[in-house]
Amino acid sequence: MRFTVTQADLMEALGRVSPAVPTKSTLPILSNVLLQLEENRLKMVATDLEVSVVTEVDVQGEVSGSVSVPAKKIGDIVRELDGLTLTINVDESHHLLIDAGEGEYQVPGIAAQEYPSLPEIDSAATLRFTAEDLNSMIARTSFAVSRDELRPALTGVFFQIRPTEVRSVATDGHRLVRIIDQKFRAEGESRELILPVKALDMIRRNLPEKGDVELVVGGNQIMVRLEHATLYSRLIEGRYPHYESVIPQENHNKMIVNVATLIRAVKRAQIFANPINRQIVFHLSQEKVEISAEDVELGGKGREAVDAIYEGEAQTIGYNATYVLDLLKQVPTEDVQFDLGGSTQAGIVRPTQQKEGEDFLMLVMPVRLS
């Protein structure tokens, strides 16, 4: 294999695939990227066996061939060769040699045949999103997924595809996000899929600014063709919990407050929250709304009144400050509405005004104040 490429082109391509390279891996070859040259097209592949990314770059090819090389090593050296044109040669013992004019660098590789092959998708259905909608859906859901590998279903975002709407849902049991997009249209039957958060992050990185994006679903795999890359991902198997049943129907205590004001108050209060459970307390009454926190171990406490409208029973509710802040950051309107039940029930958090054709709702579970 032999070709010539500019450092900028090669670096860009490496940058697109390298996020798929696992940081810790049981199979050493997964730390490599696969390079395949066919005439003037260099194809690059990285995978962690769950998510795979393929990209292509134009080069001046001389001898076609393939090899796999450590992603970090080649990324590190190519990054430092900026502005140069590189001639790359792979010998029979799979050493990749970079000739950068003044310097010569040799990266040890492994035969391409050892590299895992890409999943094959037997195309069953195609889902079409606008890049903008998909971007905003991923941005607002992926933060809420669980990291708990004991419950794999919760580690992804759940998509419910219906002919005239799509619902995306994420939860870790402590907070939940549900977005219903009623502008969405799908052909064919309804379906449900759970996408790993890593795949969603990679899709989002590579989304075009405008236009449509197609998700091809087949078996337990999904394929997404993006502007400069194609992404494959395994779908998470398992049943997603029946989330609709935990959305409270009768939360009669309503609070409306300016988002920026509340974020500032919560940020100040959490400085005094216990570092382990980050507990802050909302003191709610028709007369005033206050937020407080106290660290009994290290000492220090804070309490402040928040300019808010509250209609409901006087009560105190504890929350994890991190969860509250995470949710508030997603609210696009100036004000946010809380529909609250009692101090042990899920609270609904939503924008005071929904976008057209959308229903955006979040839940946060309180902390038990015994």
Add this chain to the structure above:
Amino acid sequence: MMRAEVRDRIRKGVEDDSPRRPRTLSKSNPALVLHVDMDAFFAAIEERDNPSLKGKPVVVGGPKGSRGVVTTANYVAREYGVHAGMSIAEVERRCPDAIHVSTKGGKYSWVSVQLMAILRRYSPVVEPYSIDEAFLDATGCSHLFGGPEAYANQIKQAIHSELNLTASVGIGPSRIVAKMASGLEKPDGLTYVKPEDVGRIFGPMTVRTIPGVGPSTEISLNKLNIYTIDDLAQAPMSMLQKFMGKHGRDLAETIKGKSGAEIIAMEERAEDKSMGHEHTFHVDVTDLDMLLSRLLYLSEKATRRMRKAGYVGRVVTLKLRTHDFRTYDHQRKLDEWTDDPLKVYELAHELLNDLWRPGDKPIRLIGVSVSGLVRPDEHHGVQHNLFTAATHERRTRLLHAVDQMKDQYGEKVLGMAASLESLRKGW
């Protein structure tokens, strides 16, 4: 259960429900701690109840010819070099005439309950430390009985007249000093170590003799050229802090008996780091169901203790020892704090799957412990979960009812059916 290693027996399985009270200490009211330690407790009870054993070497532990270990040896047997933790096979070699008595946990527990009741008449703050030892806070109350030694003597007499057993008592300015003192004149001893005498009496002993100093702490201390308790007492605090952190500093302060109150706080932390139980099988186990059943039983026991002490925990550690005495442990964090045996068991089961599969080496010991303990209160709320909030209340009520039954009728009154398998005789 009594066969587990002696150290672990001391460390774990400690039922502690006595309140610890904050005290005000001053020069005129220095801290005074009593350590009451029964002499060859199990063996002494057996001798008491069967006078024909008197004067003969008695070994309480696994039955003769078994793979078990010695739980307690009486003083006659100790003259043959028999000590707790020794294998029964070794006992048979060293002392062929030894009379082997198998452990009767229930009987000893009952005597222990009687003992603690006696101690509570003498101090409002009694901390049972194991089945046959306890710490008493004597600060400010020993003068009511005519001074520390007279006070300790009255306690010893009460134990002797009511239980017909002997105890050794250590008195000191800190728990550790008291504990070390009680060991000096066993059996039936009474040793009062005043703060100014600590250096003279314990100074030349090695640091390893300090309760709680194990092999790894000993190595760390030796690296700093600290070999004896004297060395430790004279080591600059800044050096201990720098190389061993708070642990090193606390150790030195403890040994100097600098502040009783601080020591209690330290002990409290050490004790509250984790709660767990382990079990050595009588026969090495290769059957997954047997391991799981035992794991469920141990998870029940560990969480029962947590609930008693008002803790919820988050990190589950599984410990396995294979037949060749290799010990493995593996831990993982739950995503929520809990005191529910099933949650602990579920994660422990996962950990077991990671470490061991049927067909791997036979298992000799299995243990589970929970750490990351906090006591929920208004400042340490427990995060609710959307999907389990509804069942959580029911679960909490159920566990509470189970606890009440056990409080009233004993630990064995009820348990989960799946854990029964592991309690079958012979395992």
